Amino acid sequence: MTPDELELIRKRQRGRARVMAILLGSLVLLIFAISIAKIQLGMNE
Amino acid sequence: MTIAAPLLPPADWRDFLALTKPRVMTLVVFTGLCGMLAAPGTVHPVIGFTAILCIALGAGAAGALNQWYEADIDAVMRRTQRRPLPAGRMDRQAALHFGVGLSAFSVLLMGLAVNIAAAAILLVSILFYVLVYTVWLKRRTPQNIVIGGAAGAFPPLIGWAAATGQVALLPFLLFMLVFLWTPPHFWALALFVKIDYANAGVPMLPVVAGERVTRTQIGLYTIPMALAAVLPWPLGLTGAIYGGVATVTTAIFAALAFRVATRTTAADGDSMKPEKALFKYSILYLFVIFGALVVDRWVLA
Numbered sequence: 001m002t003p004d005e006l007e008l009i010r011k012r013q014r015g016r017a018r019v020m021a022i023l024l025g026s027l028v029l030l031i032f033a034i035s036i037a038k039i040q041l042g043m044n045e
Numbered sequence: 046m047t048i049a050a051p052l053l054p055p056a057d058w059r060d061f062l063a064l065t066k067p068r069v070m071t072l073v074v075f076t077g078l079c080g081m082l083a084a085p086g087t088v089h090p091v092i093g094f095t096a097i098l099c100i101a102l103g104a105g106a107a108g109a110l111n112q113w114y115e116a117d118i119d120a121v122m123r124r125t126q127r128r129p130l131p132a133g134r135m136d137r138q139a140a141l142h143f144g145v146g147l148s149a150f151s152v153l154l155m156g157l158a159v160n161i162a163a164a165a166i167l168l169v170s171i172l173f174y175v176l177v178y179t180v181w182l183k184r185r186t187p188q189n190i191v192i193g194g195a196a197g198a199f200p201p202l203i204g205w206a207a208a209t210g211q212v213a214l215l216p217f218l219l220f221m222l223v224f225l226w227t228p229p230h231f232w233a234l235a236l237f238v239k240i241d242y243a244n245a246g247v248p249m250l251p252v253v254a255g256e257r258v259t260r261t262q263i264g265l266y267t268i269p270m271a272l273a274a275v276l277p278w279p280l281g282l283t284g285a286i287y288g289g290v291a292t293v294t295t296a297i298f299a300a301l302a303f304r305v306a307t308r309t310t311a312a313d314g315d316s317m318k319p320e321k322a323l324f325k326y327s328i329l330y331l332f333v334i335f336g337a338l339v340v341d342r343w344v345l346a
Contacts, residue, residue: 012056
């Protein structure tokens with residue numbers, strides 16, 4: 001594997017790791033918001 | 046002995062995004078959102094957002110699985126050659142895993158956060174698009190997009206079901222509108238990219254039955270589509286805003302479709318302007334008519 005190929009792989013891995021971190025963070029926030037919404041809806045019933 | 050596939054570097058995250066067909070997703074998300082907003086009652090904003098997110102993810106997953114299965118067709122069509130799989134930027138297995146994972150996640154999230162009815166319709170729409178349209182019909186029959194069109198017609202039903210937990214006559218008519226809109230929309234496209242489809246061996250109607258039949262079918266399908274578009278008004282399911290907009294925009298659609306249905310392609314150098322005009326207008330038409338539905342519901346409410 002050439003240094004250029006290795007650099008390309010590292011660059012893509014970094015990009016994918018960053019996007020995955022953002023997605024997982026967003027998922028945590030979404031699940032939290034859904035839980036609060038469900039609690040609110042349950043209290044209003 | 047098996048031959049090892051060439052080892053590809055990990056795909057860029059943008060290629061995964063491209064697998065979800067973001068442009069197609071906009072129309073799906075919009076019709077789903079309008080179906081939800083037109084439904085009676087109110088939805089909690091977080092639950093509503095989650096429902097639309099699930100519709101988008103489900104549509105993206107179906108698009109990814111479609112591209113996984115059709116990589117060979119995409120490779121010979123000019124319009125699709127630059128997609129991640131035919132361009133060799135992604136491993137096929139990665140696309141399959143992404144599509145299956147995203148499908149399961151979208152349906153589970155819809156079921157847990159919104160309701161079972163919306164999740165069930167979302168699951169049916171993904172399976173319909175992937176198994177019935179992509180795997181079964183597309184390569185076998187010129188009626189592929191007629192029956193397959195149902196897959197794209199589910200979002201208003203899902204949106205309505207997300208808000209109410211059930212389906213009713215209005216979302217069913219919206220389903221029929223998108224279902225019957227699909228043939229004129231896609232056949233107008235197929236008329237001006239006919240060579241592409243022929244090269245790929247996809248039995249689109251202009252390739253198999255010829256242009257004359259396709260033009261006639263565009264005209265014929267426009268009639269029940271127009272009925273499905275306007276019917277909610279006389280049935281009392283919508284108000285005058287929707288009725289007026291639906292009547293005018295559908296009349297323009299019918300006029301464009303009539304022009305396509307009655308003309309013949311010139312022997313040399315036909316620019317296919319009427320067909321391109323119908324195709325472009327058909328996209329705008331759905332946006333406007335669904336937008337009018339929401340405005341009608343919210344203003345007249």
